[in-house]
Amino acid sequence: MDNIKSYVGQHKDRFINELIELLKIPSVSADSAYSQDVVNTAEAVKESLEKAGCDKVELCETPGYPIVYGEKIIDPNLPTVLVYGHYDVQPPDPVDLWTSPPFEPVVKTTELHPEGAIFARGACDDKGQMYMHVKALEYMTQNNNLPCNVKFMIEGEEEVGSPSLSWFVERNQEKLKNDVILISDTGMISNTQPSITTGLRGLSYVEVEVTGPNRDLHSGLYGGAVANPINILAKMIAQLHDENNHITIPGFYDKVEELSREERDEMAKAPFSLEAYKRALDIDDVYGEATYTTNERNSIRPTLDVNGIWGGYTGEGAKTVIASKAYAKISMRLVPDQDWKEITELFTKHFESLAPKGVKVKVTPHHGGQAYVTPIDSIGYQAAAAAYEESFNVKPIPVRSGGSIPIVALFEKELKSKTIMMGFGLDSDAIHSPNEHFGIFNYLKGIETIPLFYKHFTEMSK
Amino acid sequence: MDNIKSYVGQHKDRFINELIELLKIPSVSADSAYSQDVVNTAEAVKESLEKAGCDKVELCETPGYPIVYGEKIIDPNLPTVLVYGHYDVQPPDPVDLWTSPPFEPVVKTTELHPEGAIFARGACDDKGQMYMHVKALEYMTQNNNLPCNVKFMIEGEEEVGSPSLSWFVERNQEKLKNDVILISDTGMISNTQPSITTGLRGLSYVEVEVTGPNRDLHSGLYGGAVANPINILAKMIAQLHDENNHITIPGFYDKVEELSREERDEMAKAPFSLEAYKRALDIDDVYGEATYTTNERNSIRPTLDVNGIWGGYTGEGAKTVIASKAYAKISMRLVPDQDWKEITELFTKHFESLAPKGVKVKVTPHHGGQAYVTPIDSIGYQAAAAAYEESFNVKPIPVRSGGSIPIVALFEKELKSKTIMMGFGLDSDAIHSPNEHFGIFNYLKGIETIPLFYKHFTEMSK
Numbered sequence: 001m002d003n004i005k006s007y008v009g010q011h012k013d014r015f016i017n018e019l020i021e022l023l024k025i026p027s028v029s030a031d032s033a034y035s036q037d038v039v040n041t042a043e044a045v046k047e048s049l050e051k052a053g054c055d056k057v058e059l060c061e062t063p064g065y066p067i068v069y070g071e072k073i074i075d076p077n078l079p080t081v082l083v084y085g086h087y088d089v090q091p092p093d094p095v096d097l098w099t100s101p102p103f104e105p106v107v108k109t110t111e112l113h114p115e116g117a118i119f120a121r122g123a124c125d126d127k128g129q130m131y132m133h134v135k136a137l138e139y140m141t142q143n144n145n146l147p148c149n150v151k152f153m154i155e156g157e158e159e160v161g162s163p164s165l166s167w168f169v170e171r172n173q174e175k176l177k178n179d180v181i182l183i184s185d186t187g188m189i190s191n192t193q194p195s196i197t198t199g200l201r202g203l204s205y206v207e208v209e210v211t212g213p214n215r216d217l218h219s220g221l222y223g224g225a226v227a228n229p230i231n232i233l234a235k236m237i238a239q240l241h242d243e244n245n246h247i248t249i250p251g252f253y254d255k256v257e258e259l260s261r262e263e264r265d266e267m268a269k270a271p272f273s274l275e276a277y278k279r280a281l282d283i284d285d286v287y288g289e290a291t292y293t294t295n296e297r298n299s300i301r302p303t304l305d306v307n308g309i310w311g312g313y314t315g316e317g318a319k320t321v322i323a324s325k326a327y328a329k330i331s332m333r334l335v336p337d338q339d340w341k342e343i344t345e346l347f348t349k350h351f352e353s354l355a356p357k358g359v360k361v362k363v364t365p366h367h368g369g370q371a372y373v374t375p376i377d378s379i380g381y382q383a384a385a386a387a388y389e390e391s392f393n394v395k396p397i398p399v400r401s402g403g404s405i406p407i408v409a410l411f412e413k414e415l416k417s418k419t420i421m422m423g424f425g426l427d428s429d430a431i432h433s434p435n436e437h438f439g440i441f442n443y444l445k446g447i448e449t450i451p452l453f454y455k456h457f458t459e460m461s462k
Numbered sequence: 463m464d465n466i467k468s469y470v471g472q473h474k475d476r477f478i479n480e481l482i483e484l485l486k487i488p489s490v491s492a493d494s495a496y497s498q499d500v501v502n503t504a505e506a507v508k509e510s511l512e513k514a515g516c517d518k519v520e521l522c523e524t525p526g527y528p529i530v531y532g533e534k535i536i537d538p539n540l541p542t543v544l545v546y547g548h549y550d551v552q553p554p555d556p557v558d559l560w561t562s563p564p565f566e567p568v569v570k571t572t573e574l575h576p577e578g579a580i581f582a583r584g585a586c587d588d589k590g591q592m593y594m595h596v597k598a599l600e601y602m603t604q605n606n607n608l609p610c611n612v613k614f615m616i617e618g619e620e621e622v623g624s625p626s627l628s629w630f631v632e633r634n635q636e637k638l639k640n641d642v643i644l645i646s647d648t649g650m651i652s653n654t655q656p657s658i659t660t661g662l663r664g665l666s667y668v669e670v671e672v673t674g675p676n677r678d679l680h681s682g683l684y685g686g687a688v689a690n691p692i693n694i695l696a697k698m699i700a701q702l703h704d705e706n707n708h709i710t711i712p713g714f715y716d717k718v719e720e721l722s723r724e725e726r727d728e729m730a731k732a733p734f735s736l737e738a739y740k741r742a743l744d745i746d747d748v749y750g751e752a753t754y755t756t757n758e759r760n761s762i763r764p765t766l767d768v769n770g771i772w773g774g775y776t777g778e779g780a781k782t783v784i785a786s787k788a789y790a791k792i793s794m795r796l797v798p799d800q801d802w803k804e805i806t807e808l809f810t811k812h813f814e815s816l817a818p819k820g821v822k823v824k825v826t827p828h829h830g831g832q833a834y835v836t837p838i839d840s841i842g843y844q845a846a847a848a849a850y851e852e853s854f855n856v857k858p859i860p861v862r863s864g865g866s867i868p869i870v871a872l873f874e875k876e877l878k879s880k881t882i883m884m885g886f887g888l889d890s891d892a893i894h895s896p897n898e899h900f901g902i903f904n905y906l907k908g909i910e911t912i913p914l915f916y917k918h919f920t921e922m923s924k
Contacts, residue, residue, distance in 0.1 A: 004864065030777065092775060159780075160779050213743040218796055219767045219769060220866050221865055223765040224763055224795065225748055225769070227747075228768060230769075238697040285689075286688055287687075307692075307774050307775055307780070307781060307785075308692070308781070309695075309771055314791075315806065318622055318828050319621075334834065361887065399681070403682030431680050
């Protein structure tokens with residue numbers, strides 16, 4: 001694989017242009033207005049796998065969007081790598097904060113990406129990172145140096161909680177049989193310090209609705225005399241944290257894994273500048289659970305955030321109204337040993353108990369997933385570490401991410417194999433935000449590093 | 463004026479149709495998309511006053527929407543009644559809760575309006591009630607029994623806080639000179655028990671904006687580590703009331719007029735069924751300031767309500783985002799002796815003080831007005847009471863309303879005359895709500911009663 005750098009160098013313009021074409025399709029899975037675009041993206045991914053050298057590629061029907069499956073089996077006696085990724089993207093809202101349209105990709109330089117970055121929804125999460133694997137396969141098939149078998153499973157519902165994936169995995173255990181699962185849907189510390197994500201948080205996502213009077217009321221005639229659903233919702237949300245920013249749901253922390261002082265000290269060694277963090281976000285201080293550091297708060301501790309809130313008059317000008325209903329979308333990030341279904345139930349019970357007389361409360365669970373921790377002494381982790389070291393000339397650091405890929409825990413349960421998370425994005429790439437981007441350096445470096453993982457994994461598996 | 467009932471009976475279909483035409487124009491002053499419609503409504507009101515017999519009618523330019531002025535001066539030595547009303551309407555949102563389109567008026571019967579009611583935005587507030595005065599004038603000019611002088615001042619910005627009206631009144635004191643101001647923009651207890659509004663609450667309306675990080679963030683990567691503007695806004699709103707639902711703004715109650723036990727006992731005599739109130743709103747309990755009754759809470763006590771809230775992802779499905787900004791529209795209803803400008807300042811100072819480090823807060827005052835109480839021993843009140851008694855065969859009850867007509871205090875200050883509020887709507891007419899309506903009985907009864915006010919006021923003024 002000595003020629004990987006020269007192959008990437010020779011084809012990089014085409015690699016970038018192919019990704020740009022994929023990013024032009026607005027595959028927003030959360031919004032049914034885009035359903036045809038989501039399906040079109042699946043077709044485009046299928047074609048790209050065929051061109052990259054897969055022997056068998058198919059669009060697998062599910063109760064939701066299709067899953068793209070592809071494989072190249074060179075020898076049943078060799079190990080098999082299963083690549084997972086997703087071709088759907090987050091909604092682009094708020095669109096007016098994008099400096100260029102979310103589905104018209106452009107390359108611009110940034111402070112952290114002096115070689116340029118592709119700006120588009122899905123550039124990093126996850127079209128760009130998924131497509132690195134397609135191009136890595138192309139390199140290995142074109143150069144006849146694919147050292148093992150490979151399977152691809154690329155889904156279109158990750159951003160809405162992968163509702164069809166468990167259905168598919170449960171029904172296709174033989175087809176999906178593998179020795180390691182490889183995912184690029186996380187980040188790394190910096191372009192000079194790679195890292196491997198060894199932990200993911202779980203997730204419970206709910207929507208709440210508070211109903212007061214049966215119709216919107218004039219706030220002069222009824223104000224102060226009936227429960228105002230917006231005021232009540234605000235009060236209920238406020239009660240979900242105490243003065244130390246602990247979550248107040250009874251039982252919420254019962255199963256939370258408490259890390260030892262030693263483990264926390266080890267974590268604290270990862271390079272991190274609080275001043276740079278605050279400056280990048282333009283905030284005068286961080287905010288979170290007492291007695292934990294910023295990096296602990298967003299990785300080893302569970303959290304609760306309101307992701308959206310709405311009710312009453314939100315248009316131009318003024319309307320003196322008491323709304324009949326107020327709504328919020330609330331998500332909790334969970335840590336190992338917290339069960340997302342149990343937490344969803346605890347939340348529901350607690351939230352309902354906070355409602356005063358005069359309002360009705362409805363909690364609708366949306367989706368969720370378990371947290372995951374991968375061991376660093378596995379062959380998969382060791383192979384990934386060797387690949388990064390060979391590619392970057394520096395040893396990667398194992399880190400716990402605050403994000404969630406709920407299906408990782410499912411894979412371990414159903415497919416009995418470990419997942420290795422080789423992410424090449426940066427936290428500053430604005431995934432889920434306006435102006436999402438993915439560094440050209442990162443994209444090409446990913447394509448270079450992935451074949452090295454195949455090589456080391458195959459050798460270490462002997 | 464013995465023929466008033468027969469005149470109304472003879473012309474009622476035309477009266478209803480003329481009002482329906484006026485209601486078809488969507489004069490939403492809060493939304494600039496309707497600005498041409500607002501101006502068209504002013505033109506239509508001008509024409510209607512000309513046809514009703516005014517000698518001089520003009521559209522008076524202001525910094526905002528025009529004010530329609532009309533007059534009929536029969537003898538400078540006779541008293542002058544100044545009629546105030548407004549031709550603009552509240553936004554119709556949420557439009558999907560209307561059972562018929564808000565600007566396609568239809569007549570339907572209801573439990574409280576067995577003779578039918580006109581359903582349309584503005585039917586009661588205030589096009590319908592304002593137009594009663596136009597038709598009352600028509601009756602008096604057609605029958606040559608107008609007993610005094612009359613002036614009309616109909617504005618188009620009441621629903622956005624009348625920003626141009628004070629400008630106009632200050633510049634036209636001579637033109638607007640009068641002996642009493644007459645307004646129909648309030649309600650009455652029921653169709654068998656008329657009432658006269660003797661008090662209005664003041665208003666302070668503000669918009670607040672809470673900014674956290676400088677862009678929307680992924681809630682997995684940043685959740686729990688930075689202040690979430692929606693959670694913070696909820697917490698700040700929750701802190702605006704204490705456990706007894708008193709407002710916590712320091713100094714807020716300092717100037718609040720405390721009514722004596724006797725006055726409160728007198729108020730409690732007005733017919734009111736708490737059970738019927740709860741049933742009509744489909745709530746299992748009322749909610750408000752401790753130690754006050756429902757009718758006290760919505761009339762003699764100041765209140766604070768959130769009228770709208772928004773932030774983060776509010777579309778279909780789920781988005782795991784921490785919003786950069788969250789917003790709310792908040793209004794306070796004020797009682798006599800609370801100064802709205804002072805209260806707006808107290809609110810701003812207090813709200814800013816509630817913000818933790820990690821967020822920035824901006825409070826934008828929207829508009830406001832002073833509370834007002836009218837004495838019941840004035841000639842104006844006595845004339846109104848006599849008119850209602852003659853028309854309904856039952857003595858009207860003086861009541862304090864929870865609503866606000868901020869310009870009433872301004873009139874007293876600038877024009878030195880008392881305002882009499884002869885309202886003919888019902889609280890259940892859903893003003894500011896979907897399915898606003900105005901009873902045909904109430905509309906016609908208003909047209910019958912108003913000329914009797916002119917008669918009694920002129921006689922009592924001799």
